[in-house]
Amino acid sequence: MVTAVIALVALTGVGLMFHNPSGRSVGGLRRWLDECGLHRIAVGTIAVALAVLAVTVAGIVSVLVPIPVLAPLAGVAGLAIPIATLDAARTRRRVLAESRWPDVIDAIRMAIRSGVPLHEALESVVAQVPTDWRVAWNDATSSLARGASVANALMRLRATLAEPIADRVCESIIIATEMGGTELPRVLEELARSTREEIRIRREATSRQSWVRHAARLGAAAPWLVVVLLGSRPENRTAFTSAAGVSLLVACAGATVVAYIVMTAMGRLPEARRWVRDD
16 A cells, blocks of 8 residues: 555656646657546646546455465556547547548538538538537637638637547638638648548558457457455465565566567557647
8 A cells, every 4th residue: 555655646746747737748648638528627737637547446446356476467458448538539439520520521512612601611511520520610710700710710720629620620721711711612622632531541541450459459358357356365475475476476567568568669650640739
């Protein structure tokens, strides 16, 4: 439990440092949280919550399986699991966005071709965008209707959506309107076509690599479930609490991490980069 208390103090300190809004060192983490859909939550709040969760998991494991070395290892896993869960939510968010964008772009293009203003064209597709985007989407259309510049309204929108295709759509509209707007329907038509082609290729590649990711998760979790089951029996604890047993568990934990990273790297496609973003 001493290890758990030290970890809580250290991670709380890190969380308080992250809470400094002027810090540039957490810019990448801030973007990652935005892409997970957590743009309203401070980085420090997430860091402190993860620290508390890690200490809680370590404490529970130390009570259920009284093998000293397992408590800090469980604390690390208590950090890794929610981070992996957030990353999975980020991936689902991007996949949902990808599935919606081509139709949204086409609807905006057709509305503009019919002669309606840009804010009405954007307002007409609000029902087609993902639910968690609608507040930001309505804010952008309201700003445009009140006379705000297209660049300012769409830059705020793309910062909130925090998604690669959103960056392209917003920047394409900004550039086309600055050039007069006459080419905007053609630009959107080409953007919808290229987006559909990119999504098709990415889905095919992802489906072929999915077995690698599932194998990595199963391979990482299965041995430790066996360790927990063995450690729950008093006659096995002596072996795990010896110097050799502790060394073995630590070495196995390191091997698990390395193997999981390698396997997931093999099964992960390069992400679509956000070429246009506000740092």
